[in-house]
Amino acid sequence: MASVLEKRERKKFLDDTIPLIPTITTHRMEVAGKQSHAAYVVRVQRGQNPEDSWEVSHRYNNFYALYQTLQVSNIPLDIPSKKMFGNTDRQFLNDRQQGLQKFLDQVMAAPVLRRHFEVKKFLDPTNYSLSFHEDALRNASMFFRSEPTWSVVEPLKDIGWRIRKQYYVIASKTDHRLPKHMLSWCEPxxxxxxxxxxxxxxxxxxxxxRHPYILSPVLANYTGGGMMIVRELMPSGSLRDTIYGQRFQGSVLQKYGQPARSRALSLPDIAKYGRQVLEALVFLSEKGFPLGQVHAGNVLLDRGTCKLVDIENSLVGVPSLHRHHLIDIRRIHSHEAETVYSFGHMLYEMCMGQELKTATLDSVPESLPAGVVPILQRVLTSNGIKDNFPSLSNLLDDVFFSTVSLPPTGGKPLMKVSSKLKEVLKEHISKMELRLHEEQKKVSQLKRLSKAQESLMSEEEKRKRRKLRKKQLSLQETSEPESYPTTKALPRQNTIGTSGVTASTAVRSKANSAPPPASQSSSTQPAASTTSSTAKTKKSSATPKAPPPPTATPPAPQVDRPPPTEKRGALLGSIEGFTKGKLKKVKTKDRSAPKV
Known part of the structure; x- marks a missing residue:
């Protein structure tokens, strides 16, 4: 039972914003019953950590089923065609593997596709095999038990990008004149x-x-399993629905894939909506409340007025839409800076009619309005993030937003946060910032390690290392006889000395000074003892006459050795400079005799 609970906890706290990187490594034949089929092994890596990886095996039919599911998005995808006969040929399987890899690359290149539940389930069936909709409905039924005046009108399946957040349209049972509301359930x-x-x-x-640009919840409830929020339903949908020209009830793939009615907003609307969202964000920041995770889907439109929603997401700890980009940008490490960066993505989407697919805006499109370009250069470009990144107050004071005249609101904004709750929220925000900083540091280390491994494995580096190794060996061979002379390198008759006559020459001259004995059979053998000289003389008379003694060999030429240096070592220098005459005479006293 404990293992099941641990497994559920691991799934609950999984970061769904981290992209999965699939790579088809090989294919193999698998047997099912009496039939065999080809299966393709896909190695999946979560984010940039190579240790967080696993393998899944899928048949071609599984790839094709995923392809059909994603067709509703109208995003062009290529997949190898079916083949009835000869589909187990080696060359055919290799070609099909390359085609399926191209299909997966196209899926992961589209943000709306790689975030979808079906893609996550295809690549990570262990963590995405549960039915999150049924789980949410089970928890929502508890709400209706405590609030019997409400009833479910219809479930809104797949209307948002969050996998672990489900939506339902609810209405009052007692008063049908009340507007419909939306109930959302979200896991921590x-x-x-x-x-x-x-x-x-x-x-x-x-x-x-109470704030004119924030849509407050009507009811809110939290248990250990998740959070339940009830808000008034806005039939016009979100700001993203307006950009893409869609109704809020549709599927996220159908609405935001590649719709034909996507369009950029007018410049006055961009300035007005941006000003209203900034007013709400600055108000929350001044109260010490965690900022809502800003994107075009979290801003609802009510008769031309923006309403910021889902400000509770930061409380429950779910990651923001652009967190996988923030991990790569170490300059953005605070909660407010994360909100400013997300606001920049929303501003780009309003101007261009589509999401920014990259982390930074390296090249500014020509179709961007002139008044928005300086803001996006400060918020989304690499140089702007490094040198001139603004705060929320700086953006609100910008000429593009400050010159917008907003209509008068009904009353003064109201939000009461106690000092004790402010301290709790401050600690909660610091923990979120710490986790972001740790992940940024880890990703930076992985990048450096990967870059070092690539440079070591490159052909140019291999050639450089081979040349350096050869050069070191050649230098070692040339410097070894000069720096470290050994006795093997010198002639055998030469030994260390300074008198000019070697030890072997001295021994040979001493032997030549005395006549050799008659019993000596060779010049190298010593003379026999006097006690056995007669016997050996008789014996040698029968043998042939011994050859004459060898003539005295001239002394070997002295080898010119360079003077001792520090490089040869102090020991070698002391040995070469040794002379017998420098030894001190010592008198010994023999005390071995016994005492009487």
Whole structure:
């Protein structure tokens, strides 16, 4: 039972924003019953950590089923065609493997596709095999038990990008004149650190919140399993629905894939909507409340007025839409800077009619309005993030937004946050920032390691290392006889000395000074003892006459050795400079005789 609970906890706190990187490594034949089929082994890596990887095996039919599911997005995808006969040929399987890899690359290049549940389930069936919709409906039924006046009108499946967040349209049973509401259920995320009491206090603040550009929840409830929020339903949908010309009830693939009615907003609307969102964000920041995770899907439109929603996402600890980009940008490490960066992506989407697929805006499109270009250069370009990154107040004071005249609102914004709750929220924000900083540091280390391995494995580096190794060997061979002379390198008759006559020459001259004995059979053998000289003389008379003694060999030429240096070592220099005459005479006293 404990293993099951641990498994569920691991799934609950998984960061769904980290992209999966699939690579088809090989194909193999598998047998099922009496039939065999080809299966393709896909190695999947989560993010940039090579240790967080696994393998899954899929048949061609599984790839084709995924292809048909994603066709509703209208994004062009290529997949190898089916073949009835000869589909087990080696060359055919190799060609099909390359075609399937191209298909996976196209899927992962489209943000709306790589975030979808079906793609996650195809690549990671262990963590995405559960039915999140049924799980959410089971938890929503508990709400209807405590609130019997509400009933479910219809479920809104797949209307948002979050996999672990489900939506339902609900209505009042007693008063049909009341407008319809939307109920959302969301599981906690990896940044969840608040307890139930702290969450209940935050929800009371949210329900009492009054601001013209924030849509407060009507009801809010939190348990250990997740968060339930009820808000008024906005039939016009979100800002993203307006950009793509879609209704809010449609599937996320159908709405935001590649619709034909996608268009950029007018410049006055961009300035007005941006000003309204910034007003809401600055208000929350001044109150010490965690900022909502800003993107075009979290901004609803109500008769031309923006309403910021889902400000509770930071409380429950779910990651933001652009977190996988923030991991690669170490300059953005605070909660407010993360919000400014997300606002820049939303501003780009309003101007261009589509999402920015890269982390930074390296080249500014010509179709961007002139008034927006300086803002995006400060928020989204690499140089702007490094040198001139603005705050929320700086953006609000920008000429593009400050010159917008907003209509008068009904009343003064109201939000009561106690000092004790502010301290709790401040600690919660610091924990989120710490986790972001740690992941940025880890990714930076992995990048450096990967870059070092690539440079070591490159052909140019291999050639450089081979040349350097050869050069070191040649230098070692040339310097070894000069720097470290050994006795093997010198002639055998030469030994260390300074008198000019070697030891072997001295021994030979001493032997030549005395006549050799008659019994000596060779010049190298010593003379026999006097006790056995007679016997040996008789014996040698029978043998042939011994050859004459060898003539004295001239002394060997002295080898010119360079003077001792420090490189040869102190030991070698002391040995070469040794002379017998420098030894001190010592008198010994023999005390071995016994004492009487």
């Amino acid at each position: 995320g990896p940044d969840s650190s608040l307890g139930e009491k702290e969450m209940e206090a935050c929800f009371r603040v949210m329900t009492d919140l």
